[in-house]
Amino acid sequence: MFFLARSAFISSLGLGIVLGFTTPSSIAAPDKQVYETAEKYKGEALKLLERLVNIDSGTGDEQGLSQVGGIVIEELKKIGARVETYPAAPALGNNVVATFSGSGKGKILLMAHMDTVFKRGAAVAKPFYVKGNRAYGPGVMDDKGGVVAGLYALKILQELDFKDYAQITLLLNSNEETGSTGSRALIEKIAKQHDVVLNLEPGRPADGLVVWRKGSGTAQVEVIGKAAHAGVAPDSGRNAAMEAAHQILQLGQLGDREKQTTVNFTVINAGGSTNVIPDHATAFGDVRVAVPEEFDRVEKDMIKVSQKKLIPDTQVSTHLTRGFPPMPANPQSEALAAKAQAIYGELGKKLTLEGSGGAADSSLSAGVGIPTLDGFGIVGGGIHTPDEYAEIDSIVPRFYLLTRMLMDLGKPK
Structure with a gap:
C-alpha cells in the first residue's frame, strides 16, 4: 500500500503550476448541490447498473458489448x-x-471498460442482486460500476449547468480485460489531447485510489524435441515436455522481490498421447514489473538461463511480449491524489492511496506522459470471481468525488 508522504505533497505544488490548480491548505465544506444531486441519482444509477450487469459482455462477446454500448450511448x-x-x-x-x-x-x-472476464451465460446463472449494502453480479464493480460512475458524474454536471471546462471526454473500451489490443492506439492518441486522465477502474476495497500499477507481459518458452515410443524406445526420443518443465522451474526464478518483479508460468501445452515421447512443448508465463527496465532484464535473462538444458539435443527458444507498461507513482499522480484526498475530506472521508499488481488502461495514458490517477469507480471487491460485489454506500461519495474532480480540473485557478 502506498501512502502520500510529505515529499509527495511538496511535489504536488509543482504540478499545481503545470496543471493550473492549487492544493487546498484546509478542508472545505462539501458542495451541497453536487452532493444532493448525487444522492438524487443513486437509485436511478443502481437500476442502470443492474441493466448493464445482466448483459453478458465478456471480451469478444460482440453482441453483449453492442448492447451495453447502445444503452450507454443512449444515456450520453x-x-x-x-x-x-x-x-x-x-x-x-x-x-x-x-x-x-x-x-x-x-x-x-x-x-x-465495458468488457468483463465472464463468459456468456454468467449473467443468467448469477444475475444482479442486492444483499445488505452490497450489489452482486458479473462485472458489477469491474468495470460496469466505473461506466455508471462516469456517466452519472457527467449527468450531475449537466443538471447543474456546469460548463467551466474546455473538454471532457469519456472513452469506453471494449477489450481491456485482454490487454486493450484493439484500443491501445486510440487511448494513447486521445490521452495526448487532454491535460489529465482519470481512470474509472473500481475503487479499492478499503475505499482507495490507485496511484501506481505494474506493467504486464507474457513470457513464452518453446521446446522442440524428438518423438519416440514411450515404452519401446524412450531413450531414442528427446522429451520436449520434460525440458519445458525444467525451463519453467528455472525461468520462474527470474522474478526480483526487491524490484517487485514477478514471473509466474501459468500455461503449458505438450504431447497428445501418453505412449509417445512429445516432440514439441510450449509454456506461457505472466510477467509483472514495476519499472520498464525490468522487462529488458527479464528478456535478456530468459535467453541466457534457457541455454541450461536438462534434455540434450532439444531446441529451446524464448520470447517476451510486452503488454501494458508500468504506471509508476510520480509527482503528477501524487498531486492528483492530494487533490482527490482534499475533495473526499469535504465529506469527512479519507482515501487510501494504493498500488496494484494488476495492469489497466491508466498505464497507457501515463505511458504517453499524461498525468493519470486511477480507481474512481464504485468501491467493491471479489474482482474477477463469481462473488464480485459493489458497495452501494459508496455510490454517492464516489459520484461526489468524481464530479468535484471534474469541476476543479476543468477550471484551473
Whole structure:
C-alpha cells in the first residue's frame, strides 16, 4: 500500500503550476448541490447498473458489448454528448468516445471498460442482486460500476449547468480485460489531447485510489524435441515436455522481490498421447514489473538461463511480449491524489492511496506522459470471481468525488 508522504505533497505544488490548480491548505465544506444531486441519482444509477450487469459482455462477446454500448450511448446523448464509435480490431466490438465541450480551460479524459472476464451465460446463472449494502453480479464493480460512475458524474454536471471546462471526454473500451489490443492506439492518441486522465477502474476495497500499477507481459518458452515410443524406445526420443518443465522451474526464478518483479508460468501445452515421447512443448508465463527496465532484464535473462538444458539435443527458444507498461507513482499522480484526498475530506472521508499488481488502461495514458490517477469507480471487491460485489454506500461519495474532480480540473485557478 502506498501512502502520500510529505515529499509527495511538496511535489504536488509543482504540478499545481503545470496543471493550473492549487492544493487546498484546509478542508472545505462539501458542495451541497453536487452532493444532493448525487444522492438524487443513486437509485436511478443502481437500476442502470443492474441493466448493464445482466448483459453478458465478456471480451469478444460482440453482441453483449453492442448492447451495453447502445444503452450507454443512449444515456450520453440525452445529456448532449457528441458520440463516436471506433472498431476495436483485432478485438471484437466497438470503442465508444463521448465528448462534451465547455467554456473553461481544462481538458479531462475519463476512461472505463465495458468488457468483463465472464463468459456468456454468467449473467443468467448469477444475475444482479442486492444483499445488505452490497450489489452482486458479473462485472458489477469491474468495470460496469466505473461506466455508471462516469456517466452519472457527467449527468450531475449537466443538471447543474456546469460548463467551466474546455473538454471532457469519456472513452469506453471494449477489450481491456485482454490487454486493450484493439484500443491501445486510440487511448494513447486521445490521452495526448487532454491535460489529465482519470481512470474509472473500481475503487479499492478499503475505499482507495490507485496511484501506481505494474506493467504486464507474457513470457513464452518453446521446446522442440524428438518423438519416440514411450515404452519401446524412450531413450531414442528427446522429451520436449520434460525440458519445458525444467525451463519453467528455472525461468520462474527470474522474478526480483526487491524490484517487485514477478514471473509466474501459468500455461503449458505438450504431447497428445501418453505412449509417445512429445516432440514439441510450449509454456506461457505472466510477467509483472514495476519499472520498464525490468522487462529488458527479464528478456535478456530468459535467453541466457534457457541455454541450461536438462534434455540434450532439444531446441529451446524464448520470447517476451510486452503488454501494458508500468504506471509508476510520480509527482503528477501524487498531486492528483492530494487533490482527490482534499475533495473526499469535504465529506469527512479519507482515501487510501494504493498500488496494484494488476495492469489497466491508466498505464497507457501515463505511458504517453499524461498525468493519470486511477480507481474512481464504485468501491467493491471479489474482482474477477463469481462473488464480485459493489458497495452501494459508496455510490454517492464516489459520484461526489468524481464530479468535484471534474469541476476543479476543468477550471484551473
